[in-house]
Amino acid sequence: xxxxxxxxxxxxxxxxxxxxxxxxxxxxxxxxxxxxxxxxxxxxxxxxxxxxxxxxxxxxxxxxxxxxxxxxxxxxxxxxxxxxxxxxxxxxxxxxxxxxxxxxxxxxxxxxxxxxxxxxxxxxxxxxxxxxxxxxxxxxxxxxxxxxxxxxxxxxxxxxxxxxxxxxxxxxxxxxxxxxxxxxxxxxxxxxxxxxxxxxxxxxxxxxxxxxxxxxxxxxxxxxxxxxxxxxxxxxxxxxxxxxxxxxxxxxxxxxxxxxxxxxxxxxxxxxxxxxxxxxxxxxxxxxxxxxxxxxxxxxxxxxxxxxxxxxxxxxxxxxxxxxxxxxxxxxxxxxxxxxxxxxxxxxxxxxxxxxx
Numbered sequence: 001x002x003x004x005x006x007x008x009x010x011x012x013x014x015x016x017x018x019x020x021x022x023x024x025x026x027x028x029x030x031x032x033x034x035x036x037x038x039x040x041x042x043x044x045x046x047x048x049x050x051x052x053x054x055x056x057x058x059x060x061x062x063x064x065x066x067x068x069x070x071x072x073x074x075x076x077x078x079x080x081x082x083x084x085x086x087x088x089x090x091x092x093x094x095x096x097x098x099x100x101x102x103x104x105x106x107x108x109x110x111x112x113x114x115x116x117x118x119x120x121x122x123x124x125x126x127x128x129x130x131x132x133x134x135x136x137x138x139x140x141x142x143x144x145x146x147x148x149x150x151x152x153x154x155x156x157x158x159x160x161x162x163x164x165x166x167x168x169x170x171x172x173x174x175x176x177x178x179x180x181x182x183x184x185x186x187x188x189x190x191x192x193x194x195x196x197x198x199x200x201x202x203x204x205x206x207x208x209x210x211x212x213x214x215x216x217x218x219x220x221x222x223x224x225x226x227x228x229x230x231x232x233x234x235x236x237x238x239x240x241x242x243x244x245x246x247x248x249x250x251x252x253x254x255x256x257x258x259x260x261x262x263x264x265x266x267x268x269x270x271x272x273x274x275x276x277x278x279x280x281x282x283x284x285x286x287x288x289x290x291x292x293x294x295x296x297x298x299x300x301x302x303x304x305x306x307x308x309x310x311x312x313x314x315x316x317x318x319x320x321x322x323x324x325x326x327x328x329x330x331x332x333x334x335x336x337x338x339x340x341x342x343x344x345x346x347x348x349x350x351x352x353x354x355x356x357x
Contacts, residue, residue, distance in 0.1 A: 002102070005089065009102035010109075012080075017072040017110060021061050024068070028060055029053065036137055043136040051132045055125035059242075062117045066280040067311045069110055073103070073288030074307030081295045096355035100289060107285040111278040118274045119246035126242045141165075142237040151259045152229040155179065160192065165231055168194040173202065175227065185209050189223075200227045229259075236263060241270035268332035269322050276318070276336040283343050284311065290350035314339055 002010075033040065040048050061068070080086050089099055134141045143165040152158045155178045160170035173192040177185040189202035202223045209216040232240065233256065244252060249271050256264045288307060317339040325335035 002105075005094075006102040006105070010106050012076045013072060013103065013106035014109060016076040017068055017106075020068045020072050020075070024064075025057050025061060029057070032056070039137045043132070047132060047136075051128045055122075055129035058117060059122055059126060059129065062114060062122055062277075064315070065110065065114045065277060066284050066314060069107065069281050070284040070288050070307055070311040070314075071304070073285050074292050074304055077289050078292040078304065081293055084295065086293050087295070096293075099293075100286070100351075103285050103289050104282065107281045111281040114281065115274065115278050118277065123243050123245045123248070126239070130239055130243060140238050142235045145235050148234050150229065150234060150261060152227055158227065158229065163231065163235070165235055168231065170194075183210060194231055195224075198226050198228050198230060200225055233259075233261070236266075238266075241267040244270075246271070246274060265326050265328075265332060269325050269336060272333045272336035273318075273322075276340055279337075279340050280314070280343075283340055283347050284314065286347040286351055287343065290347070290354040293354050314343060317342070 043052075077086070086099070090096065145163045145165075146161065148158075148160045148163055148170075150158060152175075157176045157178070159174045159176075161172035163170040170192045171190070173187075173189045175187040176183060186208045187202070187205060189205035191203045193201045193203070195201060202225060203221060205220055205223050207218040209218070241249065244267075249267060253264055253267050253271065256267075287310065291306060291310075318336065321330075321335045321338045322332075324330045325332040330338075
């Protein structure tokens with residue numbers, strides 16, 4: 001059961017968290033406008049507001065949620081300690097462990113909010129944001145591919161010499177089907193065009209069905225067929241992983257692994273990052289509360305300074321370890337959880353020191 005004191009701390013924590021987000025987002029918007037002013041002037045105002053900023057702000061806030069959580073915890077806890085409110089709570093018989101409860105409840109609310117945003121709400125919003133930046137700021141979309149070869153299904157290998165995503169057309173296409181190591185069928189076509197989902201249209205095709213020493217050849221000018229792959233499986237643009245919800249991300253990673261596709265590290269890192277960010281809310285809350293629960297001579301300025309250093313170092317550490325996964329030194333899961341493991345140890349040490357004192 002929550003008491004009045006619990007609700008007081010929860011409201012203070014979450015209120016400071018929201019205030020910190022609004023304040024930093026306002027500053028971020030000003031810097032972003034200054035940086036992309038030429039592009040914003042070229043784009044329609046409606047698209048800039050609704051397609052870019054309405055989707056950029058939640059994305060940015062969620063990306064730096066651990067930073068906001070830590071700063072909020074440090075700020076309002078230091079204020080409580082500076083006003084001797086924490087001393088009064090502990091003097092009334094409340095244990096430090098009991099005092100931590102509303103903090104962890106607040107962290108759970110932030111973690112749940114972060115997960116829902118990152119897993120389901122922000123990915124579809126990122127589609128509009130990234131499309132806007134590709135159109136009006138800088139085009140980072142991958143629209144062309146060459147020498148594309150991949151396993152589209154067990155025993156089925158597809159190849160295209162070139163693919164143009166603007167027209168959804170591939171050239172010099174072939175589809176080989178194997179039974180074990182034996183080739184049983186080969187489809188070749190001058191062009192192949194993607195329609196929707198797995199629906200492809202091949203033109204000027206020839207099918208060779210091999211049955212022992214016999215071979216059956218079928219030719220035609222047009223054939224509608226189902227081939228289980230699509231352009232996004234082989235044309236991977238930067239930040240594509242941010243446009244997928246967590247269920248879509250899991251399905252995509254599983255499908256690409258079964259096909260032997262190697263360049264999916266960014267997708268695996270994004271998947272693990274979403275889980276790690278939720279755990280970070282609890283770890284950084286414990287560190288922030290333990291660090292700022294006592295009154296210090298320098299006032300709350302020292303605690304806020306220490307909090308900023310630790311929070312930025314956490315984000316920097318997570319960025320550095322993600323490069324380990326990209327380089328193949330560690331798995332994406334290990335790379336994303338290394339900062340949490342290290343800062344969890346720091347949290348335990350600080351918690352014990354604060355509760356003992």
